[in-house]
Amino acid sequence: MTDTSIAPPATGTRTFDYGSDEALARVKRRYQAEGRFKLYGLLAVLFAGAFVFVLLADIVRKGMPAFFEHRVVMTLDLDASLIDPTGRREVDALRNGDYNKIVMDAWRANFPEVTQRAERRRLEALVSSGAADDLRGAILRDPSLIGKKLRFPVLLSDDADLHFKGLSTGMSAVAGNGALDVQVNGREVTLIGSGQPFATILADVKAGLLRDADRANAELARLPASQQGGQNVALDAKRAELTARVADLKRRAGDAGGAEMIDFAAMPSRIVRAEGAFIQLREIGPASAKGFLLVAPQRAITRLDAWTVTTFATPESNRKASDADIAWLESLNARGVIEKAFATRFFTSGDSREPELAGIRGALIGSALTLLVTLIVCLPLGVGAAVYLEEFAPKNRLTDILEVNINNLAAVPSIVFGLLGLAMFLNFFGLPRSAPLVGGLVLALLVLPTIIIASRAALSAVPPSIKEAALGVGASHQQAIFHHVLPLAMPGIMTGTIIGMAHALGETAPLLMIGMVAFIVDIPQAVTDPGTVLPVQIYLWSDLPEIAFQAKTAGAILVLLAFLFIMNGAAILLRRRFERRW
Amino acid sequence: MSLASPMVQEPASVSEPDVAAKVAARSVNVYYGEKHALKDVSVDIPARAVTAFIGPSGCGKSTFLRCINRMNDTIPICRVTGDITIDAKDIYDPRLDVVLLRARVGMVFQKPNPFPKSIYENVAYGPRLHGMARNKTELDEIVVGSLKRASLFEEVKDRLNDQGTGLSGGQQQRLCIARAIAVSPEVILMDEPCSALDPIATAKIEELIDELRTNFTIVIVTHSMQQAARVSQRTAFFHLGSLVEEGSTEQIFTNPKDKRTQDYITGRFG
Ligand SMILES: Nc1ncnc2c1ncn2[C@@H]1O[C@H](COP(=O)(O)OP(=O)(O)O)[C@@H](O)[C@H]1O
Numbered sequence: 001m002t003d004t005s006i007a008p009p010a011t012g013t014r015t016f017d018y019g020s021d022e023a024l025a026r027v028k029r030r031y032q033a034e035g036r037f038k039l040y041g042l043l044a045v046l047f048a049g050a051f052v053f054v055l056l057a058d059i060v061r062k063g064m065p066a067f068f069e070h071r072v073v074m075t076l077d078l079d080a081s082l083i084d085p086t087g088r089r090e091v092d093a094l095r096n097g098d099y100n101k102i103v104m105d106a107w108r109a110n111f112p113e114v115t116q117r118a119e120r121r122r123l124e125a126l127v128s129s130g131a132a133d134d135l136r137g138a139i140l141r142d143p144s145l146i147g148k149k150l151r152f153p154v155l156l157s158d159d160a161d162l163h164f165k166g167l168s169t170g171m172s173a174v175a176g177n178g179a180l181d182v183q184v185n186g187r188e189v190t191l192i193g194s195g196q197p198f199a200t201i202l203a204d205v206k207a208g209l210l211r212d213a214d215r216a217n218a219e220l221a222r223l224p225a226s227q228q229g230g231q232n233v234a235l236d237a238k239r240a241e242l243t244a245r246v247a248d249l250k251r252r253a254g255d256a257g258g259a260e261m262i263d264f265a266a267m268p269s270r271i272v273r274a275e276g277a278f279i280q281l282r283e284i285g286p287a288s289a290k291g292f293l294l295v296a297p298q299r300a301i302t303r304l305d306a307w308t309v310t311t312f313a314t315p316e317s318n319r320k321a322s323d324a325d326i327a328w329l330e331s332l333n334a335r336g337v338i339e340k341a342f343a344t345r346f347f348t349s350g351d352s353r354e355p356e357l358a359g360i361r362g363a364l365i366g367s368a369l370t371l372l373v374t375l376i377v378c379l380p381l382g383v384g385a386a387v388y389l390e391e392f393a394p395k396n397r398l399t400d401i402l403e404v405n406i407n408n409l410a411a412v413p414s415i416v417f418g419l420l421g422l423a424m425f426l427n428f429f430g431l432p433r434s435a436p437l438v439g440g441l442v443l444a445l446l447v448l449p450t451i452i453i454a455s456r457a458a459l460s461a462v463p464p465s466i467k468e469a470a471l472g473v474g475a476s477h478q479q480a481i482f483h484h485v486l487p488l489a490m491p492g493i494m495t496g497t498i499i500g501m502a503h504a505l506g507e508t509a510p511l512l513m514i515g516m517v518a519f520i521v522d523i524p525q526a527v528t529d530p531g532t533v534l535p536v537q538i539y540l541w542s543d544l545p546e547i548a549f550q551a552k553t554a555g556a557i558l559v560l561l562a563f564l565f566i567m568n569g570a571a572i573l574l575r576r577r578f579e580r581r582w
Numbered sequence: 583m584s585l586a587s588p589m590v591q592e593p594a595s596v597s598e599p600d601v602a603a604k605v606a607a608r609s610v611n612v613y614y615g616e617k618h619a620l621k622d623v624s625v626d627i628p629a630r631a632v633t634a635f636i637g638p639s640g641c642g643k644s645t646f647l648r649c650i651n652r653m654n655d656t657i658p659i660c661r662v663t664g665d666i667t668i669d670a671k672d673i674y675d676p677r678l679d680v681v682l683l684r685a686r687v688g689m690v691f692q693k694p695n696p697f698p699k700s701i702y703e704n705v706a707y708g709p710r711l712h713g714m715a716r717n718k719t720e721l722d723e724i725v726v727g728s729l730k731r732a733s734l735f736e737e738v739k740d741r742l743n744d745q746g747t748g749l750s751g752g753q754q755q756r757l758c759i760a761r762a763i764a765v766s767p768e769v770i771l772m773d774e775p776c777s778a779l780d781p782i783a784t785a786k787i788e789e790l791i792d793e794l795r796t797n798f799t800i801v802i803v804t805h806s807m808q809q810a811a812r813v814s815q816r817t818a819f820f821h822l823g824s825l826v827e828e829g830s831t832e833q834i835f836t837n838p839k840d841k842r843t844q845d846y847i848t849g850r851f852g
């Protein structure tokens with residue numbers, strides 16, 4: 001009532017000095033607290049940012065090699081008798097031509113000195129088995145090439161490719177000093193210098209001996225002490241052997257002039273290069289060395305004035321590419337026939353056991369087909385359910401329970417949906433294993449709650465006044481919703497759908513359950529063909545021992561991330577552009 | 583203080599009950615769940631006149647208004663009893679199609695709510711829905727005619743394809759009125775149509791209401807007694823869910839019979 005007189009508040013009677021020291025100190029503390037809080041926030045953001053940056057940088061660094069491949073450009077002699085002996089140019093005959101022989105003949109011609117069978121097999125292993133297929137493809141596209149000579153890029157194997165990507169061994173070259181006299185006996189080479197051209201290398205080797213001695217000593221120290229009464233023959237023998245070895249190593253290390261054998265299991269390899277020749281050093285003295293001719297010189301040599309020593313830092317037995325492999329590749333590189341090119345193959349071929357041939361096409365198509373199924377199932381079902389629940393369903397216990405369970409469903413671990421899919425779609429309905437159809441259905445289960453929740457949120461964000469306006473001019477409930485509410489909710493629904501799809505694209509676990517984890521070379525043509533998806537492909541590759549697959553793994557991750565970024569970007573764009581605020 | 587009486591510039595010109603009631607309500611009760619929001623309301627609303635509902639906030643004006651086009655049907659917890667007839671036909675008859683009823687009884691809301699579509703589409707939506715135009719020319723005619731009758735055409739004729747939501751508040755409200763009259767309703771319900779508008783826009787709407795009453799039966803809810811006095815011929819005063827008093831606007835503002843009406847219009851509560 002108006003006549004109630006209001007008593008002044010208790011504090012109103014006291015004066016409060018906002019300028020007092022105490023008050024000022026309180027203000028200062030408040031500012032400090034605020035500053036601290038801002039600092040913590042900033043640190044948290046920086047920390048998260050740095051984390052993301054490091055992660056991305058690492059994946060990019062590891063993944064970039066996957067997008068490039070190395071090839072050797074050679075002139076191939078497209079001998080008609082090998083490709084098309086009948087000469088009728090029938091596609092079937094062309095398909096069965098001996099392209100491998102054409103490629104290998106040209107390849108071996110680069111190194112005529114390689115005659116021994118085991119060595120030849122190593123040499124041939126440097127060319128990818130896909131090279132012949134490439135050539136077959138080229139001939140099938142243009143049969144008129146038959147009988148001609150063709151400059152053709154021949155794909156190298158993964159090990160060769162890794163070498164050029166710097167993943168086999170570190171290499172360093174120093175110029176040799178002084179002229180060398182060369183005696184060649186078959187592939188055996190003796191190099192004799194006028195001064196002591198190999199002294200530094202020898203010193204290195206001797207230093208290695210000392211390290212070996214130390215290691216042997218340490219091993220000796222680790223052996224259990226000999227027991228008082230009982231004697232252990234084996235142990236004593238071992239001890240004696242180690243002691244002798246240490247003594248021997250120390251003696252050899254001390255003898256600066258003594259020649260040493262290179263231990264390829266423990267030491268870097270040293271290669272003398274001159275006149276196109278690659279000589280692997282095997283026994284080194286200060287003034288002379290014995291070696292093995294990995295690659296023959298362009299002309300017979302008896303004396304070398306200019307030569308270099310190349311060191312392959314990783315000991316030969318610790319890497320996949322042998323000294324000979326590297327010598328062959330480097331020799332070709334020096335001849336200028338190695339080319340680095342963008343690996344379109346990575347996007348155009350399916351999975352393969354050969355790392356250099358493996359691509360993500362199969363996984364990409366598999367993902368696309370899977371997501372297509374998911375979308376076709378999810379969008380109408382999700383939006384329909386959302387419209388019904390939001391606009392038509394009576395509000396009662398049943399719909400309450402439904403609503404709670406839809407929210408619960410969104411929180412169910414995805415592997416459970418995989419098990420459900422296995423039990424239902426595969427075992428009960430008997431749908432094909434590993435098929436994008438089943439994968440799509442399982443992911444639909446996973447994404448459906450997300451879409452329903454997002455769609456309901458979008459629908460309820462449309463102000464009721466719009467619906468009332470439509471009802472007011474005589475639209476039916478359904479017309480009001482389908483003409484006005486739903487179109488206005490569409491950007492929100494699309495945003496939710498895209499985010500749901502991005503979620504599905506990155507999902508792995510449930511697909512493992514329904515067998516999309518198989519090794520599948522063929523690219524799926526239909527939703528019932530066996531296939532795999534991008535994240536599962538990544539999972540598969542990450543498990544493989546070949547180093548080249550590590551790059552493929554990171555490369556596939558990059559592609560997946562790119563798609564996720566694009567999808568999420570599209571969602572944000574949609575939201576920015578079309579979602580209106582009332 | 584008596585601010586109401588001087589505001590009645592023109593006395594109610596339409597004769598009173600000699601015209602048959604367009605809308606007649608008898609013993610209408612409305613419940614929102616347990617809440618008894620409207621208590622035993624009986625009132626006649628004459629044709630081709632403006633009837634104003636006044637009363638303090640929460641007294642049930644909107645509730646009653648929304649009974650007349652059955653907009654309360656959309657509120658699940660809302661229950662309506664009693665009879666409401668338009669042209670002596672029961673509008674709560676289960677055989678009656680509520681959608682057609684709403685076409686006959688248009689509504690303008692408190693906050694302008696044009697569709698986020700073009701001005702043209704806003705007005706054309708209703709006629710298209712009911713198949714009122716056989717071709718584009720006829721539809722154009724309806725749209726232009728409606729905009730003209732809503733005194734909006736001159737302002738928007740060059741930008742019929744612009745977004746309706748891009749207009750000013752007053753223009754938006756007139757667009758909503760055009761949208762309502764485009765389906766040729768007999769009754770137009772307006773729920774505080776000017777409460778979100780500035781005085782100039784309000785004046786325009788009031789002027790428009792005055793013009794429209796030659797063709798339509800208009801029911802307007804307003805919290806402004808001056809507005810009721812300016813635009814209406816009849817006034818009904820609601821209080822706590824009951825209809826307290828109803829009569830010609832002049833009588834209500836100059837000579838209220840009920841004490842509560844008097845208190846309200848003299849500003850003693852509300
Ligand atoms: N949708 C609804 N649900 C529950 N109660 C409502 C609803 N709409 C109105 N009411 C109640 O009914 C009473 C009358 O409301 P209303 O008709 O909007 O009043 P007015 O328009 O006169 O301000 C108020 O007490 C209000 O709280």
Ligand SMILES: [Mg+2]
Nearest residue numbers: 643644645773
């Ligand atoms: Mg109201």
